[in-house]
Amino acid sequence: MFRRATTLLGRPLLAARARRFSTDLPAAPTADSQFVEAWNKVVPNLDPPRTPLAFMTPRPATPSSIPSKLTVNFMLPYSSEKSGKEVDMVIIPATTGQMGVLPGHVATIAELKPGILSVHSENEVTKYFVSSGFAFIHANSVADIVAVEAVPVDQIDSSLVQKGLQEFTQKLNSATTDLEKAEAQIGIDVHSALNAALSG
Structure with missing residues (x-):
């Protein structure tokens, strides 16, 4: 089954991936035509499912020169x-x-x-x-x-950051469940990052 899936389009799966991520796709792809063709050969009486390509718009082309901004x-x-x-x-x-x-x-x-x-x-x-x-x-x-x-950053109150850091440190020390510890640790991480942002 796996071997058949990797060669369903008549080429290795890696080659199909490389094509989908290229920047020179058609202007408005509505379906992967090779997938639809392969699907119709295997299950001709059932409409093919919509592939991710049907929902994607092409990636913008890489400019020939680097913009200044x-x-x-x-x-x-x-x-x-x-x-x-x-x-x-x-x-x-x-x-x-x-x-x-x-x-x-x-x-x-x-x-x-x-x-x-x-x-x-x-x-x-x-x-x-x-x-x-x-x-x-x-x-x-x-x-x-x-x-x-x-x-x-200029709207952050440093006294509130210090207060919040102390509160979450106390919560971590008194936490009894894994959920309480995780919530307190997240609070410490955010307030520590805030403190570093204000001091740096």
């Missing part, structure tokens, strides 16, 4: 902080470490951790504290950043 879309569940903003650079607090994104950056998906997201535009630097989320860096010099929560 990075286009940033920075969104929260309840608002859009930046939409189509052209900037020089963004520094993202990724789980793998601080990640600087310039125009022409390789396509990447990064998970955000609690920390500072800084947006650099000419001589201006705007800093946000983000709790978590994801950054989608596209090959066409567009960065989509989606955070669960974010606040400008």
Whole structure:
């Protein structure tokens, strides 16, 4: 069964994957024609299921030259902080470490951790504290950043951060269940990152 699935399209599965992720797909793919053709040979009386390709739009073509600016879309569940903003650079607090994104950056998906997201535009630097989320860096010099929560660093009250850190430390020390310990540890991690953001 596995062997048949890997050669259903008449070629190895790896070759099919490489084709789907290329940047020169047709303008508006509605279905994977080779899959539909193979399906109709095996089950001619049943309509083929819609493949992921039917829901996807083609990836924008990689520009022939690197643009001078990075286009940033920075969104929260309840608002859009930046939409189509052209900037020089963004520094993202990724789980793998601080990640600087310039125009022409390789396509990447990064998970955000609690920390500072800084947006650099000419001589201006705007800093946000983000709790978590994801950054989608596209090959066409567009960065989509989606955070669960974010606040400008200059709006953070350091006394409340210290108070919250103490409260969550006490909760961790008095926690009796795994759930209570996990919730307290998350609170400590976020408040520690907030504290580091204010002191750094």
